Amino acid sequence: MVISKAPVVSTREIHENIFLLEARCPVVASQIKPGQFCNIKITEFSSPLLRRPFSVCDVNGNSIYFMFNIFGEGTKLLSRKREGDTVNILAPLGNGFTIEGDYEHAIIVAGGLGAAPFPFLTKKLDGKKISTFIGGRTANDVITYGMENIQTATEDGSLGFKGNVVQLLKNNLPEIKKHKTRIFSCGPNPMLRALKEFCIENEIECQASTECAMACGFGICQGCPIETAEKDKYLLVCKDGPVFDVRDVII
Amino acid sequence: MVISKAPVVSTREIHENIFLLEARCPVVASQIKPGQFCNIKITEFSSPLLRRPFSVCDVNGNSIYFMFNIFGEGTKLLSRKREGDTVNILAPLGNGFTIEGDYEHAIIVAGGLGAAPFPFLTKKLDGKKISTFIGGRTANDVITYGMENIQTATEDGSLGFKGNVVQLLKNNLPEIKKHKTRIFSCGPNPMLRALKEFCIENEIECQASTECAMACGFGICQGCPIETAEKDKYLLVCKDGPVFDVRDVII
Amino acid sequence: MSVDLSVNIGNLKLQNPVILASGTVGYGNEISNFTDLSKIGAIVTKSISLKPRKGNPPQRIVETPSGMLNAIGLANVGLEVFINEKIPFLREVNSTVICNIAASTIEEYVECTKALNDHDTIKAFEINVSCPNVKEGGLTFGNDTNAVGRITEKVRAATGKPVIIKRTPNVATISESAKVVKQEGGDAVSAINTLVGTAFNIRTRKPKIFNVTGGLSGPAIKPVALAKVLEISRNVEIPIIGIGGIVDWSDAVEFMIAGSTAFQIGTINFINPNAGLEIIEGLEKYCEETSISKLSELTASYQI
Amino acid sequence: MSVDLSVNIGNLKLQNPVILASGTVGYGNEISNFTDLSKIGAIVTKSISLKPRKGNPPQRIVETPSGMLNAIGLANVGLEVFINEKIPFLREVNSTVICNIAASTIEEYVECTKALNDHDTIKAFEINVSCPNVKEGGLTFGNDTNAVGRITEKVRAATGKPVIIKRTPNVATISESAKVVKQEGGDAVSAINTLVGTAFNIRTRKPKIFNVTGGLSGPAIKPVALAKVLEISRNVEIPIIGIGGIVDWSDAVEFMIAGSTAFQIGTINFINPNAGLEIIEGLEKYCEETSISKLSELTASYQI
Numbered sequence A, B: 001m002v003i004s005k006a007p008v009v010s011t012r013e014i015h016e017n018i019f020l021l022e023a024r025c026p027v028v029a030s031q032i033k034p035g036q037f038c039n040i041k042i043t044e045f046s047s048p049l050l051r052r053p054f055s056v057c058d059v060n061g062n063s064i065y066f067m068f069n070i071f072g073e074g075t076k077l078l079s080r081k082r083e084g085d086t087v088n089i090l091a092p093l094g095n096g097f098t099i100e101g102d103y104e105h106a107i108i109v110a111g112g113l114g115a116a117p118f119p120f121l122t123k124k125l126d127g128k129k130i131s132t133f134i135g136g137r138t139a140n141d142v143i144t145y146g147m148e149n150i151q152t153a154t155e156d157g158s159l160g161f162k163g164n165v166v167q168l169l170k171n172n173l174p175e176i177k178k179h180k181t182r183i184f185s186c187g188p189n190p191m192l193r194a195l196k197e198f199c200i201e202n203e204i205e206c207q208a209s210t211e212c213a214m215a216c217g218f219g220i221c222q223g224c225p226i227e228t229a230e231k232d233k234y235l236l237v238c239k240d241g242p243v244f245d246v247r248d249v250i251i
Numbered sequence C, D: 001m002s003v004d005l006s007v008n009i010g011n012l013k014l015q016n017p018v019i020l021a022s023g024t025v026g027y028g029n030e031i032s033n034f035t036d037l038s039k040i041g042a043i044v045t046k047s048i049s050l051k052p053r054k055g056n057p058p059q060r061i062v063e064t065p066s067g068m069l070n071a072i073g074l075a076n077v078g079l080e081v082f083i084n085e086k087i088p089f090l091r092e093v094n095s096t097v098i099c100n101i102a103a104s105t106i107e108e109y110v111e112c113t114k115a116l117n118d119h120d121t122i123k124a125f126e127i128n129v130s131c132p133n134v135k136e137g138g139l140t141f142g143n144d145t146n147a148v149g150r151i152t153e154k155v156r157a158a159t160g161k162p163v164i165i166k167r168t169p170n171v172a173t174i175s176e177s178a179k180v181v182k183q184e185g186g187d188a189v190s191a192i193n194t195l196v197g198t199a200f201n202i203r204t205r206k207p208k209i210f211n212v213t214g215g216l217s218g219p220a221i222k223p224v225a226l227a228k229v230l231e232i233s234r235n236v237e238i239p240i241i242g243i244g245g246i247v248d249w250s251d252a253v254e255f256m257i258a259g260s261t262a263f264q265i266g267t268i269n270f271i272n273p274n275a276g277l278e279i280i281e282g283l284e285k286y287c288e289e290t291s292i293s294k295l296s297e298l299t300a301s302y303q304i
């Protein structure tokens, strides 16, 4: 884990209200794994006070990429970063996706900005059969940047399958059943809950990247508990996650 | 008085650690007088919380100019403003210099960044004989931007007269006595105090621009009192000043 | 949809819950350059005392992270000038005026109230028992629940207009004194005034503020103010005027949800003197979006 | 010039006054990835209780202007795991350990102190009588000056190591309880813990924090904390450990000027886990520039 003041190379709006920020950060670029995240201090001043957690969206040489939308003050300021500015990165944090293991078919399931970690994962899944299912409320929420072999679902039917992405997945069950499959997922909690149920029912391995408000991002504040099967203990999203086997946590 | 979101045209470093920011603000440009000031909200967020007061350094068509150094967070952020950014200006504030009246010789006395309001004043003094006395600790503190007929004083003697600017003025007393003179001044309090004494002794009219911590800048917070000859009352720097006849206030 | 923004505090009906806080708008003159005072729910005038007060020497204010400290020292024009010069302006611009009174003795509170009671322009009194910046005055009263009770009782007896007691947050349980205010016939409590704070110059080792300590206001104190409002709301049935760190309509909504009938904005007036009207617009829009026909339904609508 | 940064709290000598605050560094493991714990004045471990505590459900934290609210609920591993798994690590990295204890009864405070007293690694105890986030626990104690006295007395009797009492700021006069701590043999007071605050979601109307209220920390509270330190310093002769909103060396200098013998940094550890060492460097430079040979001279050097 390092703290690094990384020069911003560029910030581009790659989709309506979706930004891709490239920062030069060799030490993090060389260490980070898909599904791990960075905790970013956006200004050098005491406001916004806390770092903001972002998944690494992609890595290319010495550069790391973040994909985000303008949500509040922090992401607004981030979207304005230009060459000559810096971002202060604390990383790599958390446990990423487990790529290793005995499976043939990697299925990515993303909802909205849950797409963020998957361009990098897609690269690293090299050699596996990959299918990507992306959902959103409308066509505009569907972010396909950097992904492969994509099927889309929108709630209003404006793009692809009309319905949610887990329903779309269900429709593909016969095809999925043909291979030993592992699902990698990230998105809103209702999606993850539905997905968890689907995967447990059909005995499909599934890893989900979860979110939670965080203060530190590395285990010292106890601010990010997640309920587990064990009653008398929480796990920490930042340290024990953010990626969990869906069977281990209550989403 | 207006509140105006003014687009920044440019920010240039015109001297070591001295910046000149140009903003397009027609309504303020057309109303403001030398010695009046603007209260600037530097970001759209709640930090830094308060506006920052700045004299108008110059006006050119629809543009107004501010001259400042990097002092704290506010001026640091201001120095980074580029084309495409905005500053939120509340202006015109306070009473400026009184230019009208019966005098032939206008003398400007400035210490350090006290030079800020004088490029604009110099322009408006059109027709009068102007002499400018500028002081600083070292050559590097002497800002002559936009001024005319300049004599300089530095405490370490690195530029011009060795000593303070009021001593330099004293040396010029015989020359000054030749005309009906009005002094316009701005600078650190010790300079203003010495100048006040000099002017009262020699019966020279003198207006000084004073400074004080401010919250509102337009008279509602009572945060900026200045002691006067009258014992039981303060004046307000923002509303009754910032320019005062030196005889009226205790500096 | 047209939204009813009006709220009631005792028998005082306000067209909307936005009130400009005492000490942050003077007597209305200067801020009326930026905002239409007739459209604001009410304005609370700078704390007035029997005699004029010069206030503290500079430095009176200092910025802090997301806040500011002030020790103005209740500088004010005094009762006479207030009546002769300030009330006429406020009447002219058609603003709903709540008069804030600060005093060093119970008698002085009563005397001020009586002297002002006949002025129609003044619609209610806010009794400042909480100013942290005057030695003999507010804070001692504010910390003493019995004294708060006695002041409420006596001022109540002196006027038929609504009496609002403004409370200090510098106590452990603010709801106790709210109870006393209710018992003694007060119509509402204003919470909170500023928190006691200080700052030092690390070169001179002197306090940055002449008065040594000052009152902390602004966004920094919002969470504390909200908790105080909630505490009163859960423990006492009395209208609450929430104050502390409000800068926009969403902050205002939070205060209403937490239990405020109306709310005051202070420090933000220095930064955006039209904030009051912008908040009114924002509230109207929020109500439309969330299908609220009467804004006052929001008060104490917390889901706990 | 070599500057003597060391300070004394009772018979506890620290190499420098920088202490990492309880609850903001866990038990040291994670933060040691970023900073050298052997160089920090001391580390206060997360409040420990007799039995492990699960803590509050999420959401436990929320950011506020220049601050944050937390309601962790004293989640901790409990005395046994602390002794068996956490102390050995702290010994190994050679850090000066102050053990913070939270309890619901006086007996539990005493029992914890006794159980930990034999462990050499623990150099002092900080008794948390002020946590605002546990129902049966701290806050009630913290508000009751008598209870603070009894706890101090009993814990004092249970150990020969320095006893530091950590005070709640949610009271009107913090100096009164500091007096009691001194009378009952406490070696120092830590001031302040967090301020009670809350925040609401304006769509769901629910508190943003599961526990309804949380504790406000960070730069927002710095002026309040400084005023409390100053109040104690001017009224009671007892070493003060200043806490609240410190982010850099200049904040630390302010706290020392205002009366702190040492100080703790909390929230900043989440943002810059190496802040402690950077503050030490900054203090050293400040002393050199201002010709201070012994940093402890700064304590209570205010010019008022």
Ligand SMILES: Cc1cc2nc3c(=O)[nH]c(=O)nc-3n(C[C@H](O)[C@H](O)[C@H](O)COP(=O)(O)OP(=O)(O)OC[C@H]3O[C@@H](n4cnc5c(N)ncnc54)[C@H](O)[C@@H]3O)c2cc1C
Binding pocket: A037, A048, A050, A052, A053, A054, A055, A056, A066, A067, A068, A069, A070, A071, A072, A073, A074, A075, A076, A113, A116, A117, A210, A211, A212, A213, A214, A215, A242, D062, D063
């Ligand atoms: C492990 C992880 C990875 C993430 N990756 C991405 C990503 O790649 N792209 C992206 O756009 N967003 C991502 N997020 C969410 C992102 O952190 C927030 O959108 C961001 O903090 C918003 O900051 P803001 O200042 O714009 O919003 P504001 O609303 O002004 O402030 C956000 C504040 O809310 C808190 N908060 C409350 N709930 C949550 C929550 N569920 N998640 C995060 N913060 C919360 C934060 O701690 C922060 O203090 C991720 C979050 C986590 C936990």
Ligand SMILES: Cc1cc2nc3c(=O)[nH]c(=O)nc-3n(C[C@H](O)[C@H](O)[C@H](O)COP(=O)(O)OP(=O)(O)OC[C@H]3O[C@@H](n4cnc5c(N)ncnc54)[C@H](O)[C@@H]3O)c2cc1C
Binding pocket: B037, B048, B050, B052, B053, B054, B055, B056, B066, B067, B068, B069, B070, B071, B072, B073, B074, B075, B076, B113, B116, B117, B210, B211, B212, B213, B214, B215, B242, C062, C063
């Ligand atoms: C009428 C007037 C005109 C000014 N004109 C200029 C100018 O043209 N160019 C220029 O460089 N500076 C000028 N100043 C000073 C300028 O306002 C400060 O340098 C600026 O506020 C620093 O902001 P900061 O955030 O960088 O510094 P910080 O130190 O981080 O914050 C400044 C804070 O300190 C307060 N403060 C304390 N003492 C003073 C004081 N004596 N003057 C101002 N603020 C104080 C401010 O209110 C503000 O809240 C002027 C001040 C006044 C009152």
Ligand SMILES: Cc1cc2nc3c(=O)[nH]c(=O)nc-3n(C[C@H](O)[C@H](O)[C@H](O)COP(=O)(O)O)c2cc1C
Binding pocket: B221, B222, C021, C022, C023, C024, C046, C047, C070, C072, C074, C100, C128, C131, C166, C192, C193, C194, C217, C218, C219, C221, C243, C244, C245, C246, C264, C265, C266, C267, C268
């Ligand atoms: C500069 C200043 C002066 C104030 N003067 C008074 C006053 O005279 N009487 C009073 O009751 N409150 C006074 N207050 C307190 C405010 O009315 C309000 O309670 C407080 O500022 C918190 O609200 P805010 O965070 O919105 O500013 C003053 C506040 C400030 C900032």
Ligand SMILES: Cc1cc2nc3c(=O)[nH]c(=O)nc-3n(C[C@H](O)[C@H](O)[C@H](O)COP(=O)(O)O)c2cc1C
Binding pocket: A221, A222, A223, D021, D022, D023, D024, D046, D047, D070, D072, D074, D100, D128, D131, D166, D192, D193, D194, D217, D218, D219, D221, D243, D244, D245, D246, D264, D265, D266, D267, D268
């Ligand atoms: C997330 C969090 C957890 C905390 N847990 C404890 C605790 O267990 N025991 C305790 O005495 N103080 C606890 N505190 C209070 C801090 O030790 C400190 O007193 C407070 O945060 C103020 O300092 P700061 O502004 O530097 O953070 C906690 C603070 C935070 C932010």
Ligand code: FES
Binding pocket: A213, A214, A215, A216, A217, A218, A219, A220, A221, A222, A223, A224, A236, A237, A238, A239
């Ligand atoms: S965010 Fe601090 S422990 Fe997880």
Ligand code: FES
Binding pocket: B213, B214, B215, B216, B217, B218, B219, B220, B221, B222, B223, B224, B236, B237, B238, B239
């Ligand atoms: S700055 Fe507010 S009255 Fe002068």
